Amino acid sequence: QVQLQESGPGLVTPSQTLSLTCTVSGGSVSSGLFYWTWVRQPAGKGLEWVGRVYTSGSPNYNPSLKSRVTISLDTSKNQFSLKLRSVTAADTAMYYCAGATYYGDSTLWGQGTLVSVSS
């Protein structure tokens, strides 16, 4: 059974880069079974799709975040990662990693990790 676990700093300084990793266990990020995805939820707000990466092709990003986001695979560590540059308080959120189909539906989720942006 494939499981996902997010990790990374819980506090990031404004204007710096938020970096999170999702470790995949019970399966391979190279399997081609999932589009590896990041979703976030600011406190008191709704879900927001950040982007996704697959074993081939270019990643897809939320157009509103595209200029600041990079999502990539690390097959040697069986992980995928999120980097969000030039963060502000508006990037404070619970960040979830997920495994989804091409059309975005996902039954596979990590438990989420809270990231606060503050000085």
Next chain:
Amino acid sequence: SYVLTQPPSVSVAPGKTAKITCGGNNIGSKSVHWYQHKPGQAPKLVILNDSDRPSGIPDRFSGSNSGNTATLTINRVEAGDEADYYCQVWHSSPDHVIFGGGTKLTVL
């Protein structure tokens, strides 16, 4: 850009039927997925591709999609169904996923 519109809240008595709508321009031409999200938990997929239920989701949950509105229907509502519900679609050009704003379901 493509926008999905959900009512902020829906209230229903236990045992009754809840309907949560998701409006979008010609959404009937897209595949709509629905998630249940409870505090402290990861989102849970309850309906995929308009009306299919993932394994383990009770048949009290159903979905439909036509025209400009998709609907999640929960029959015989239970206290445990109280949660936020989100619709989701895949949109192209550029390729990305869109979530609706979410609906808080309150069981009275």
